[in-house]
Amino acid sequence: MPMADISRLAMLVEAGENTDAVAEADLLISLGIPAKTIINEGLIPALQSLKDKCTTENFQLLDVLLASRAMSEVIDQVIARKLEGHMDLIANMYEVANKSLTKTKTLVIGTIQGDVHDLGKHLVATLSRMSGIKVINLGKDVPPEVFVEAAVREKADVIGVSSLMTVCLPAINEIRQLAQKKAIYPRIVAGGAAVQQVDDGYLDVDYIAFDAFDGINYFLNGW
Ligand code: B12
Known part of the structure:
Protein backbone atom coordinates (compact mmCIF):
# COMPACT_ATOMS: atom_id res chain seq x y z
CA MET A 1 0.00 0.00 0.00
CA PRO A 2 1.37 3.49 -0.86
CA MET A 3 1.91 6.04 1.92
CA ALA A 4 -1.40 7.38 3.26
CA ASP A 5 -2.21 10.80 1.98
CA ILE A 6 -5.26 13.07 2.21
CA SER A 7 -5.23 13.99 -1.47
CA ARG A 8 -5.31 10.28 -2.34
CA LEU A 9 -8.35 9.90 -0.09
CA ALA A 10 -10.04 12.81 -1.90
CA MET A 11 -9.23 11.21 -5.25
CA LEU A 12 -10.65 7.83 -4.18
CA VAL A 13 -13.87 9.37 -2.87
CA GLU A 14 -14.29 11.47 -6.01
CA ALA A 15 -13.82 8.31 -8.11
CA GLY A 16 -16.35 6.43 -5.97
CA THR A 56 -29.83 20.65 -14.37
CA GLU A 57 -28.14 20.54 -17.79
CA ASN A 58 -25.45 17.98 -16.95
CA PHE A 59 -26.42 15.36 -14.39
CA GLN A 60 -24.02 12.40 -14.19
CA LEU A 61 -26.01 10.67 -11.50
CA LEU A 62 -23.98 7.47 -11.21
CA ASP A 63 -20.66 9.28 -10.65
CA VAL A 64 -22.17 11.53 -8.00
CA LEU A 65 -23.96 8.67 -6.23
CA LEU A 66 -20.83 6.50 -6.14
CA ALA A 67 -18.82 9.33 -4.60
CA SER A 68 -21.64 9.98 -2.11
CA ARG A 69 -21.60 6.31 -1.08
CA ALA A 70 -17.81 6.40 -0.61
CA MET A 71 -18.14 9.46 1.63
CA SER A 72 -20.93 7.89 3.73
CA GLU A 73 -18.90 4.72 4.22
CA VAL A 74 -15.86 6.68 5.40
CA ILE A 75 -18.05 8.55 7.91
CA ASP A 76 -19.81 5.42 9.20
CA GLN A 77 -17.00 2.86 9.04
CA VAL A 78 -14.02 5.01 9.96
CA ILE A 79 -14.87 8.35 11.60
CA ALA A 80 -17.79 7.12 13.73
CA ARG A 81 -16.28 3.74 14.64
CA LYS A 82 -12.73 4.85 15.41
CA LEU A 83 -13.67 7.93 17.41
CA GLU A 84 -16.59 6.49 19.38
CA GLY A 85 -15.91 7.00 23.08
CA HIS A 86 -12.61 8.89 22.56
CA MET A 87 -13.91 12.07 24.13
CA ASP A 88 -10.53 13.84 24.06
CA LEU A 89 -10.24 13.40 20.27
CA ILE A 90 -13.87 14.44 19.82
CA ALA A 91 -13.45 17.54 22.02
CA ASN A 92 -10.37 18.50 19.94
CA MET A 93 -12.56 18.81 16.86
CA TYR A 94 -14.46 21.72 18.41
CA GLU A 95 -11.70 23.26 20.51
CA VAL A 96 -13.83 22.74 23.62
CA ALA A 97 -13.03 21.10 26.94
CA ASN A 98 -14.10 17.47 27.37
CA LYS A 99 -16.62 18.51 29.97
CA SER A 100 -18.63 20.53 27.42
CA LEU A 101 -19.50 17.21 25.80
CA THR A 102 -21.37 15.99 28.84
CA LYS A 103 -24.11 18.62 28.62
CA THR A 104 -27.23 16.89 27.41
CA LYS A 105 -29.00 18.65 24.61
CA THR A 106 -31.56 17.29 22.18
CA LEU A 107 -31.24 18.01 18.47
CA VAL A 108 -33.93 17.38 15.86
CA ILE A 109 -32.26 17.46 12.44
CA GLY A 110 -33.31 16.99 8.82
CA THR A 111 -32.97 18.25 5.25
CA ILE A 112 -35.71 20.69 4.29
CA GLN A 113 -38.68 19.81 2.09
CA GLY A 114 -37.88 19.47 -1.62
CA ASP A 115 -34.21 18.72 -1.01
CA VAL A 116 -32.77 15.18 -1.04
CA HIS A 117 -29.13 16.07 -0.25
CA ASP A 118 -28.40 14.34 3.03
CA LEU A 119 -24.63 13.79 3.34
CA GLY A 120 -23.93 17.01 5.24
CA LYS A 121 -26.91 16.46 7.52
CA HIS A 122 -25.79 12.85 8.13
CA LEU A 123 -22.31 14.07 9.03
CA VAL A 124 -23.68 16.64 11.48
CA ALA A 125 -26.03 14.05 13.01
CA THR A 126 -23.20 11.51 13.41
CA LEU A 127 -20.70 13.96 14.92
CA SER A 128 -23.37 15.42 17.22
CA ARG A 129 -24.31 11.99 18.52
CA MET A 130 -20.64 11.20 19.16
CA SER A 131 -20.40 14.48 21.09
CA GLY A 132 -23.05 13.51 23.61
CA ILE A 133 -26.03 15.22 21.98
CA LYS A 134 -29.29 13.28 21.70
CA VAL A 135 -30.09 13.26 17.98
CA ILE A 136 -33.41 12.66 16.24
CA ASN A 137 -32.66 12.37 12.52
CA LEU A 138 -35.76 13.02 10.42
CA GLY A 139 -34.06 12.24 7.10
CA LYS A 140 -34.42 14.28 3.92
CA ASP A 141 -37.27 16.15 2.17
CA VAL A 142 -38.78 17.07 5.55
CA PRO A 143 -41.72 19.54 5.67
CA PRO A 144 -41.42 22.40 8.23
CA GLU A 145 -44.35 21.05 10.28
CA VAL A 146 -42.61 17.68 10.70
CA PHE A 147 -39.56 19.41 12.24
CA VAL A 148 -41.90 21.14 14.69
CA GLU A 149 -43.95 18.02 15.56
CA ALA A 150 -40.70 16.17 16.34
CA ALA A 151 -39.37 19.09 18.38
CA VAL A 152 -42.58 19.12 20.48
CA ARG A 153 -42.49 15.35 20.98
CA GLU A 154 -38.79 15.22 21.86
CA LYS A 155 -38.66 18.50 23.82
CA ALA A 156 -35.82 19.54 21.52
CA ASP A 157 -33.38 22.28 22.49
CA VAL A 158 -32.42 22.84 18.88
CA ILE A 159 -33.72 22.23 15.38
CA GLY A 160 -30.99 21.75 12.75
CA VAL A 161 -32.06 22.23 9.17
CA SER A 162 -29.97 21.53 6.09
CA SER A 163 -30.45 22.95 2.60
CA LEU A 164 -28.27 22.69 -0.48
CA MET A 165 -31.01 23.79 -2.86
CA THR A 166 -31.66 27.50 -3.19
CA VAL A 167 -35.28 26.92 -4.27
CA CYS A 168 -36.00 25.16 -0.97
CA LEU A 169 -34.89 28.04 1.30
CA PRO A 170 -38.35 29.65 1.78
CA ALA A 171 -39.61 26.54 3.62
CA ILE A 172 -36.95 27.05 6.34
CA ASN A 173 -38.53 30.40 7.07
CA GLU A 174 -41.79 28.72 8.21
CA ILE A 175 -40.25 26.70 11.04
CA ARG A 176 -40.12 29.41 13.71
CA GLN A 177 -43.72 30.56 13.27
CA LEU A 178 -45.00 26.97 13.36
CA ALA A 179 -42.96 26.35 16.52
CA GLN A 180 -44.32 29.47 18.21
CA LYS A 181 -47.87 28.35 17.43
CA LYS A 182 -47.11 25.19 19.42
CA ALA A 183 -45.59 27.34 22.18
CA ILE A 184 -42.08 25.91 21.82
CA TYR A 185 -38.97 28.07 21.39
CA PRO A 186 -36.04 25.88 20.30
CA ARG A 187 -32.90 27.38 18.77
CA ILE A 188 -33.01 27.01 14.99
CA VAL A 189 -29.71 26.42 13.18
CA ALA A 190 -29.35 26.20 9.41
CA GLY A 191 -26.46 24.70 7.42
CA GLY A 192 -25.55 23.58 3.91
CA ALA A 193 -24.27 25.37 0.83
CA ALA A 194 -27.54 27.17 -0.06
CA VAL A 195 -27.99 28.89 3.30
CA GLN A 196 -24.54 30.53 3.08
CA GLN A 197 -25.90 32.89 0.46
CA VAL A 198 -28.59 34.50 2.65
CA ASP A 199 -28.75 35.99 6.14
CA ASP A 200 -30.29 34.63 9.34
CA GLY A 201 -33.07 37.24 9.20
CA TYR A 202 -34.22 36.04 5.79
CA LEU A 203 -34.35 32.44 7.02
CA ASP A 204 -35.67 33.43 10.50
CA VAL A 205 -33.09 31.22 12.22
CA ASP A 206 -30.84 31.87 15.22
CA TYR A 207 -27.64 30.79 13.55
CA ILE A 208 -26.23 29.91 10.13
CA ALA A 209 -23.46 27.36 10.55
CA PHE A 210 -20.45 27.72 8.30
CA ASP A 211 -19.76 23.97 8.51
CA ALA A 212 -20.51 20.93 10.67
CA PHE A 213 -17.92 21.86 13.31
CA ASP A 214 -19.12 25.45 13.58
CA GLY A 215 -22.71 24.17 13.98
CA ILE A 216 -21.83 21.63 16.67
CA ASN A 217 -19.78 24.27 18.52
CA TYR A 218 -22.96 26.31 18.60
CA PHE A 219 -25.05 23.33 19.79
CA LEU A 220 -22.56 22.73 22.61
CA ASN A 221 -21.65 26.26 23.64
CA GLY A 222 -23.85 28.74 21.78
CA TRP A 223 -26.32 29.55 24.55
C1 B12 B 1 -23.73 14.90 -3.87
C2 B12 B 1 -24.66 15.84 -4.57
C3 B12 B 1 -25.90 15.32 -4.98
C4 B12 B 1 -26.38 13.89 -4.65
C5 B12 B 1 -26.81 13.87 -3.17
C6 B12 B 1 -26.58 12.49 -2.53
C7 B12 B 1 -26.86 12.53 -1.06
N1 B12 B 1 -27.14 11.37 -0.52
O1 B12 B 1 -26.83 13.55 -0.39
C8 B12 B 1 -27.56 13.71 -5.66
C9 B12 B 1 -27.05 12.97 -6.88
C10 B12 B 1 -28.79 12.98 -5.13
C11 B12 B 1 -27.87 15.16 -6.04
C12 B12 B 1 -29.04 15.52 -6.66
C13 B12 B 1 -29.29 16.82 -7.14
N2 B12 B 1 -28.48 17.89 -7.08
CO1 B12 B 1 -26.83 17.88 -6.08
N3 B12 B 1 -25.12 18.02 -5.42
C14 B12 B 1 -24.28 17.21 -4.82
C15 B12 B 1 -22.91 17.87 -4.58
C16 B12 B 1 -21.97 17.42 -5.72
C17 B12 B 1 -22.22 17.58 -3.26
C18 B12 B 1 -23.07 17.88 -2.02
C19 B12 B 1 -22.50 17.20 -0.81
O2 B12 B 1 -23.00 16.18 -0.36
N4 B12 B 1 -21.38 17.72 -0.27
C20 B12 B 1 -20.71 17.13 0.90
C21 B12 B 1 -21.43 17.53 2.18
C22 B12 B 1 -20.79 16.91 3.39
O3 B12 B 1 -21.33 18.94 2.26
P1 B12 B 1 -22.54 19.87 2.67
O4 B12 B 1 -23.85 19.24 2.42
O5 B12 B 1 -22.28 21.24 2.21
O6 B12 B 1 -22.42 19.84 4.29
C23 B12 B 1 -21.39 20.48 5.02
C24 B12 B 1 -21.82 21.86 5.54
O7 B12 B 1 -22.55 22.58 4.59
C25 B12 B 1 -22.54 21.56 6.80
N5 B12 B 1 -23.98 21.32 6.82
C26 B12 B 1 -24.82 20.82 5.90
N6 B12 B 1 -26.08 20.74 6.38
C27 B12 B 1 -26.04 21.19 7.66
C28 B12 B 1 -27.04 21.32 8.61
C29 B12 B 1 -26.73 21.83 9.86
C30 B12 B 1 -27.80 21.97 10.90
C31 B12 B 1 -25.38 22.22 10.17
C32 B12 B 1 -25.03 22.74 11.48
C33 B12 B 1 -24.38 22.10 9.19
C34 B12 B 1 -24.71 21.57 7.96
O8 B12 B 1 -21.94 20.37 7.29
C35 B12 B 1 -21.24 19.65 6.28
C36 B12 B 1 -19.81 19.46 6.72
O9 B12 B 1 -19.19 20.65 7.07
C37 B12 B 1 -23.29 19.39 -4.67
C38 B12 B 1 -22.15 20.33 -5.05
C39 B12 B 1 -21.70 21.21 -3.89
N7 B12 B 1 -20.78 22.09 -4.15
O10 B12 B 1 -22.18 21.15 -2.80
C40 B12 B 1 -24.46 19.36 -5.66
C41 B12 B 1 -25.58 20.44 -5.62
C42 B12 B 1 -25.96 20.72 -4.17
N8 B12 B 1 -26.68 19.78 -6.33
C43 B12 B 1 -27.29 20.59 -7.11
C44 B12 B 1 -28.38 20.21 -7.96
C45 B12 B 1 -28.87 21.25 -8.94
C46 B12 B 1 -28.95 18.91 -7.88
C47 B12 B 1 -30.16 18.39 -8.68
C48 B12 B 1 -31.31 19.39 -8.87
C49 B12 B 1 -29.61 17.88 -10.02
C50 B12 B 1 -30.63 17.41 -11.05
N9 B12 B 1 -30.28 17.60 -12.29
O11 B12 B 1 -31.67 16.84 -10.72
C51 B12 B 1 -30.59 17.18 -7.78
C52 B12 B 1 -31.50 17.65 -6.63
C53 B12 B 1 -32.61 16.82 -6.29
C54 B12 B 1 -33.35 17.39 -5.07
N10 B12 B 1 -34.61 17.64 -5.21
O12 B12 B 1 -32.76 17.58 -4.02
C55 B12 B 1 -26.76 22.01 -7.03
C56 B12 B 1 -27.67 22.94 -6.21
C57 B12 B 1 -27.74 24.32 -6.83
C58 B12 B 1 -28.53 25.26 -5.98
N11 B12 B 1 -27.85 26.29 -5.49
O13 B12 B 1 -29.68 25.13 -5.75
C59 B12 B 1 -25.35 21.77 -6.45
C60 B12 B 1 -24.76 22.93 -5.58
C61 B12 B 1 -24.37 21.51 -7.65
C62 B12 B 1 -24.23 22.70 -8.56
N12 B12 B 1 -24.87 22.65 -9.69
O14 B12 B 1 -23.54 23.66 -8.27
N13 B12 B 1 -26.88 15.98 -5.71
Whole structure:
Protein backbone atom coordinates (compact mmCIF):
# COMPACT_ATOMS: atom_id res chain seq x y z
CA MET A 1 0.00 0.00 0.00
CA PRO A 2 1.37 3.49 -0.86
CA MET A 3 1.91 6.04 1.92
CA ALA A 4 -1.40 7.38 3.26
CA ASP A 5 -2.21 10.80 1.98
CA ILE A 6 -5.26 13.07 2.21
CA SER A 7 -5.23 13.99 -1.47
CA ARG A 8 -5.31 10.28 -2.34
CA LEU A 9 -8.35 9.90 -0.09
CA ALA A 10 -10.04 12.81 -1.90
CA MET A 11 -9.23 11.21 -5.25
CA LEU A 12 -10.65 7.83 -4.18
CA VAL A 13 -13.87 9.37 -2.87
CA GLU A 14 -14.29 11.47 -6.01
CA ALA A 15 -13.82 8.31 -8.11
CA GLY A 16 -16.35 6.43 -5.97
CA GLU A 17 -13.81 3.80 -4.92
CA ASN A 18 -15.55 3.10 -1.63
CA THR A 19 -13.51 0.14 -0.37
CA ASP A 20 -10.16 1.82 -1.07
CA ALA A 21 -11.41 5.12 0.35
CA VAL A 22 -12.38 3.41 3.62
CA ALA A 23 -8.97 1.70 3.79
CA GLU A 24 -7.15 4.99 3.11
CA ALA A 25 -9.16 6.87 5.75
CA ASP A 26 -8.56 4.05 8.19
CA LEU A 27 -4.83 4.33 7.64
CA LEU A 28 -4.89 8.12 7.98
CA ILE A 29 -6.72 7.89 11.30
CA SER A 30 -4.39 5.23 12.63
CA LEU A 31 -1.46 7.52 11.73
CA GLY A 32 -3.02 10.15 14.01
CA ILE A 33 -4.44 12.48 11.33
CA PRO A 34 -7.34 14.31 13.04
CA ALA A 35 -10.85 13.40 11.87
CA LYS A 36 -11.54 17.09 11.22
CA THR A 37 -8.65 17.22 8.72
CA ILE A 38 -9.85 14.04 7.02
CA ILE A 39 -13.34 15.52 6.66
CA ASN A 40 -12.37 19.07 5.67
CA GLU A 41 -9.42 18.25 3.41
CA GLY A 42 -10.39 14.82 2.09
CA LEU A 43 -14.14 14.32 1.98
CA ILE A 44 -15.65 17.78 1.42
CA PRO A 45 -13.35 18.83 -1.47
CA ALA A 46 -13.97 15.45 -3.15
CA LEU A 47 -17.73 16.07 -3.21
CA GLN A 48 -17.35 19.73 -4.17
CA SER A 49 -15.28 18.78 -7.18
CA LEU A 50 -18.34 16.98 -8.56
CA LYS A 51 -20.49 20.08 -8.75
CA ASP A 52 -20.22 20.35 -12.53
CA LYS A 53 -21.58 16.81 -12.82
CA CYS A 54 -24.63 17.79 -10.83
CA THR A 55 -26.45 20.56 -12.67
CA THR A 56 -29.83 20.65 -14.37
CA GLU A 57 -28.14 20.54 -17.79
CA ASN A 58 -25.45 17.98 -16.95
CA PHE A 59 -26.42 15.36 -14.39
CA GLN A 60 -24.02 12.40 -14.19
CA LEU A 61 -26.01 10.67 -11.50
CA LEU A 62 -23.98 7.47 -11.21
CA ASP A 63 -20.66 9.28 -10.65
CA VAL A 64 -22.17 11.53 -8.00
CA LEU A 65 -23.96 8.67 -6.23
CA LEU A 66 -20.83 6.50 -6.14
CA ALA A 67 -18.82 9.33 -4.60
CA SER A 68 -21.64 9.98 -2.11
CA ARG A 69 -21.60 6.31 -1.08
CA ALA A 70 -17.81 6.40 -0.61
CA MET A 71 -18.14 9.46 1.63
CA SER A 72 -20.93 7.89 3.73
CA GLU A 73 -18.90 4.72 4.22
CA VAL A 74 -15.86 6.68 5.40
CA ILE A 75 -18.05 8.55 7.91
CA ASP A 76 -19.81 5.42 9.20
CA GLN A 77 -17.00 2.86 9.04
CA VAL A 78 -14.02 5.01 9.96
CA ILE A 79 -14.87 8.35 11.60
CA ALA A 80 -17.79 7.12 13.73
CA ARG A 81 -16.28 3.74 14.64
CA LYS A 82 -12.73 4.85 15.41
CA LEU A 83 -13.67 7.93 17.41
CA GLU A 84 -16.59 6.49 19.38
CA GLY A 85 -15.91 7.00 23.08
CA HIS A 86 -12.61 8.89 22.56
CA MET A 87 -13.91 12.07 24.13
CA ASP A 88 -10.53 13.84 24.06
CA LEU A 89 -10.24 13.40 20.27
CA ILE A 90 -13.87 14.44 19.82
CA ALA A 91 -13.45 17.54 22.02
CA ASN A 92 -10.37 18.50 19.94
CA MET A 93 -12.56 18.81 16.86
CA TYR A 94 -14.46 21.72 18.41
CA GLU A 95 -11.70 23.26 20.51
CA VAL A 96 -13.83 22.74 23.62
CA ALA A 97 -13.03 21.10 26.94
CA ASN A 98 -14.10 17.47 27.37
CA LYS A 99 -16.62 18.51 29.97
CA SER A 100 -18.63 20.53 27.42
CA LEU A 101 -19.50 17.21 25.80
CA THR A 102 -21.37 15.99 28.84
CA LYS A 103 -24.11 18.62 28.62
CA THR A 104 -27.23 16.89 27.41
CA LYS A 105 -29.00 18.65 24.61
CA THR A 106 -31.56 17.29 22.18
CA LEU A 107 -31.24 18.01 18.47
CA VAL A 108 -33.93 17.38 15.86
CA ILE A 109 -32.26 17.46 12.44
CA GLY A 110 -33.31 16.99 8.82
CA THR A 111 -32.97 18.25 5.25
CA ILE A 112 -35.71 20.69 4.29
CA GLN A 113 -38.68 19.81 2.09
CA GLY A 114 -37.88 19.47 -1.62
CA ASP A 115 -34.21 18.72 -1.01
CA VAL A 116 -32.77 15.18 -1.04
CA HIS A 117 -29.13 16.07 -0.25
CA ASP A 118 -28.40 14.34 3.03
CA LEU A 119 -24.63 13.79 3.34
CA GLY A 120 -23.93 17.01 5.24
CA LYS A 121 -26.91 16.46 7.52
CA HIS A 122 -25.79 12.85 8.13
CA LEU A 123 -22.31 14.07 9.03
CA VAL A 124 -23.68 16.64 11.48
CA ALA A 125 -26.03 14.05 13.01
CA THR A 126 -23.20 11.51 13.41
CA LEU A 127 -20.70 13.96 14.92
CA SER A 128 -23.37 15.42 17.22
CA ARG A 129 -24.31 11.99 18.52
CA MET A 130 -20.64 11.20 19.16
CA SER A 131 -20.40 14.48 21.09
CA GLY A 132 -23.05 13.51 23.61
CA ILE A 133 -26.03 15.22 21.98
CA LYS A 134 -29.29 13.28 21.70
CA VAL A 135 -30.09 13.26 17.98
CA ILE A 136 -33.41 12.66 16.24
CA ASN A 137 -32.66 12.37 12.52
CA LEU A 138 -35.76 13.02 10.42
CA GLY A 139 -34.06 12.24 7.10
CA LYS A 140 -34.42 14.28 3.92
CA ASP A 141 -37.27 16.15 2.17
CA VAL A 142 -38.78 17.07 5.55
CA PRO A 143 -41.72 19.54 5.67
CA PRO A 144 -41.42 22.40 8.23
CA GLU A 145 -44.35 21.05 10.28
CA VAL A 146 -42.61 17.68 10.70
CA PHE A 147 -39.56 19.41 12.24
CA VAL A 148 -41.90 21.14 14.69
CA GLU A 149 -43.95 18.02 15.56
CA ALA A 150 -40.70 16.17 16.34
CA ALA A 151 -39.37 19.09 18.38
CA VAL A 152 -42.58 19.12 20.48
CA ARG A 153 -42.49 15.35 20.98
CA GLU A 154 -38.79 15.22 21.86
CA LYS A 155 -38.66 18.50 23.82
CA ALA A 156 -35.82 19.54 21.52
CA ASP A 157 -33.38 22.28 22.49
CA VAL A 158 -32.42 22.84 18.88
CA ILE A 159 -33.72 22.23 15.38
CA GLY A 160 -30.99 21.75 12.75
CA VAL A 161 -32.06 22.23 9.17
CA SER A 162 -29.97 21.53 6.09
CA SER A 163 -30.45 22.95 2.60
CA LEU A 164 -28.27 22.69 -0.48
CA MET A 165 -31.01 23.79 -2.86
CA THR A 166 -31.66 27.50 -3.19
CA VAL A 167 -35.28 26.92 -4.27
CA CYS A 168 -36.00 25.16 -0.97
CA LEU A 169 -34.89 28.04 1.30
CA PRO A 170 -38.35 29.65 1.78
CA ALA A 171 -39.61 26.54 3.62
CA ILE A 172 -36.95 27.05 6.34
CA ASN A 173 -38.53 30.40 7.07
CA GLU A 174 -41.79 28.72 8.21
CA ILE A 175 -40.25 26.70 11.04
CA ARG A 176 -40.12 29.41 13.71
CA GLN A 177 -43.72 30.56 13.27
CA LEU A 178 -45.00 26.97 13.36
CA ALA A 179 -42.96 26.35 16.52
CA GLN A 180 -44.32 29.47 18.21
CA LYS A 181 -47.87 28.35 17.43
CA LYS A 182 -47.11 25.19 19.42
CA ALA A 183 -45.59 27.34 22.18
CA ILE A 184 -42.08 25.91 21.82
CA TYR A 185 -38.97 28.07 21.39
CA PRO A 186 -36.04 25.88 20.30
CA ARG A 187 -32.90 27.38 18.77
CA ILE A 188 -33.01 27.01 14.99
CA VAL A 189 -29.71 26.42 13.18
CA ALA A 190 -29.35 26.20 9.41
CA GLY A 191 -26.46 24.70 7.42
CA GLY A 192 -25.55 23.58 3.91
CA ALA A 193 -24.27 25.37 0.83
CA ALA A 194 -27.54 27.17 -0.06
CA VAL A 195 -27.99 28.89 3.30
CA GLN A 196 -24.54 30.53 3.08
CA GLN A 197 -25.90 32.89 0.46
CA VAL A 198 -28.59 34.50 2.65
CA ASP A 199 -28.75 35.99 6.14
CA ASP A 200 -30.29 34.63 9.34
CA GLY A 201 -33.07 37.24 9.20
CA TYR A 202 -34.22 36.04 5.79
CA LEU A 203 -34.35 32.44 7.02
CA ASP A 204 -35.67 33.43 10.50
CA VAL A 205 -33.09 31.22 12.22
CA ASP A 206 -30.84 31.87 15.22
CA TYR A 207 -27.64 30.79 13.55
CA ILE A 208 -26.23 29.91 10.13
CA ALA A 209 -23.46 27.36 10.55
CA PHE A 210 -20.45 27.72 8.30
CA ASP A 211 -19.76 23.97 8.51
CA ALA A 212 -20.51 20.93 10.67
CA PHE A 213 -17.92 21.86 13.31
CA ASP A 214 -19.12 25.45 13.58
CA GLY A 215 -22.71 24.17 13.98
CA ILE A 216 -21.83 21.63 16.67
CA ASN A 217 -19.78 24.27 18.52
CA TYR A 218 -22.96 26.31 18.60
CA PHE A 219 -25.05 23.33 19.79
CA LEU A 220 -22.56 22.73 22.61
CA ASN A 221 -21.65 26.26 23.64
CA GLY A 222 -23.85 28.74 21.78
CA TRP A 223 -26.32 29.55 24.55
C1 B12 B 1 -23.73 14.90 -3.87
C2 B12 B 1 -24.66 15.84 -4.57
C3 B12 B 1 -25.90 15.32 -4.98
C4 B12 B 1 -26.38 13.89 -4.65
C5 B12 B 1 -26.81 13.87 -3.17
C6 B12 B 1 -26.58 12.49 -2.53
C7 B12 B 1 -26.86 12.53 -1.06
N1 B12 B 1 -27.14 11.37 -0.52
O1 B12 B 1 -26.83 13.55 -0.39
C8 B12 B 1 -27.56 13.71 -5.66
C9 B12 B 1 -27.05 12.97 -6.88
C10 B12 B 1 -28.79 12.98 -5.13
C11 B12 B 1 -27.87 15.16 -6.04
C12 B12 B 1 -29.04 15.52 -6.66
C13 B12 B 1 -29.29 16.82 -7.14
N2 B12 B 1 -28.48 17.89 -7.08
CO1 B12 B 1 -26.83 17.88 -6.08
N3 B12 B 1 -25.12 18.02 -5.42
C14 B12 B 1 -24.28 17.21 -4.82
C15 B12 B 1 -22.91 17.87 -4.58
C16 B12 B 1 -21.97 17.42 -5.72
C17 B12 B 1 -22.22 17.58 -3.26
C18 B12 B 1 -23.07 17.88 -2.02
C19 B12 B 1 -22.50 17.20 -0.81
O2 B12 B 1 -23.00 16.18 -0.36
N4 B12 B 1 -21.38 17.72 -0.27
C20 B12 B 1 -20.71 17.13 0.90
C21 B12 B 1 -21.43 17.53 2.18
C22 B12 B 1 -20.79 16.91 3.39
O3 B12 B 1 -21.33 18.94 2.26
P1 B12 B 1 -22.54 19.87 2.67
O4 B12 B 1 -23.85 19.24 2.42
O5 B12 B 1 -22.28 21.24 2.21
O6 B12 B 1 -22.42 19.84 4.29
C23 B12 B 1 -21.39 20.48 5.02
C24 B12 B 1 -21.82 21.86 5.54
O7 B12 B 1 -22.55 22.58 4.59
C25 B12 B 1 -22.54 21.56 6.80
N5 B12 B 1 -23.98 21.32 6.82
C26 B12 B 1 -24.82 20.82 5.90
N6 B12 B 1 -26.08 20.74 6.38
C27 B12 B 1 -26.04 21.19 7.66
C28 B12 B 1 -27.04 21.32 8.61
C29 B12 B 1 -26.73 21.83 9.86
C30 B12 B 1 -27.80 21.97 10.90
C31 B12 B 1 -25.38 22.22 10.17
C32 B12 B 1 -25.03 22.74 11.48
C33 B12 B 1 -24.38 22.10 9.19
C34 B12 B 1 -24.71 21.57 7.96
O8 B12 B 1 -21.94 20.37 7.29
C35 B12 B 1 -21.24 19.65 6.28
C36 B12 B 1 -19.81 19.46 6.72
O9 B12 B 1 -19.19 20.65 7.07
C37 B12 B 1 -23.29 19.39 -4.67
C38 B12 B 1 -22.15 20.33 -5.05
C39 B12 B 1 -21.70 21.21 -3.89
N7 B12 B 1 -20.78 22.09 -4.15
O10 B12 B 1 -22.18 21.15 -2.80
C40 B12 B 1 -24.46 19.36 -5.66
C41 B12 B 1 -25.58 20.44 -5.62
C42 B12 B 1 -25.96 20.72 -4.17
N8 B12 B 1 -26.68 19.78 -6.33
C43 B12 B 1 -27.29 20.59 -7.11
C44 B12 B 1 -28.38 20.21 -7.96
C45 B12 B 1 -28.87 21.25 -8.94
C46 B12 B 1 -28.95 18.91 -7.88
C47 B12 B 1 -30.16 18.39 -8.68
C48 B12 B 1 -31.31 19.39 -8.87
C49 B12 B 1 -29.61 17.88 -10.02
C50 B12 B 1 -30.63 17.41 -11.05
N9 B12 B 1 -30.28 17.60 -12.29
O11 B12 B 1 -31.67 16.84 -10.72
C51 B12 B 1 -30.59 17.18 -7.78
C52 B12 B 1 -31.50 17.65 -6.63
C53 B12 B 1 -32.61 16.82 -6.29
C54 B12 B 1 -33.35 17.39 -5.07
N10 B12 B 1 -34.61 17.64 -5.21
O12 B12 B 1 -32.76 17.58 -4.02
C55 B12 B 1 -26.76 22.01 -7.03
C56 B12 B 1 -27.67 22.94 -6.21
C57 B12 B 1 -27.74 24.32 -6.83
C58 B12 B 1 -28.53 25.26 -5.98
N11 B12 B 1 -27.85 26.29 -5.49
O13 B12 B 1 -29.68 25.13 -5.75
C59 B12 B 1 -25.35 21.77 -6.45
C60 B12 B 1 -24.76 22.93 -5.58
C61 B12 B 1 -24.37 21.51 -7.65
C62 B12 B 1 -24.23 22.70 -8.56
N12 B12 B 1 -24.87 22.65 -9.69
O14 B12 B 1 -23.54 23.66 -8.27
N13 B12 B 1 -26.88 15.98 -5.71
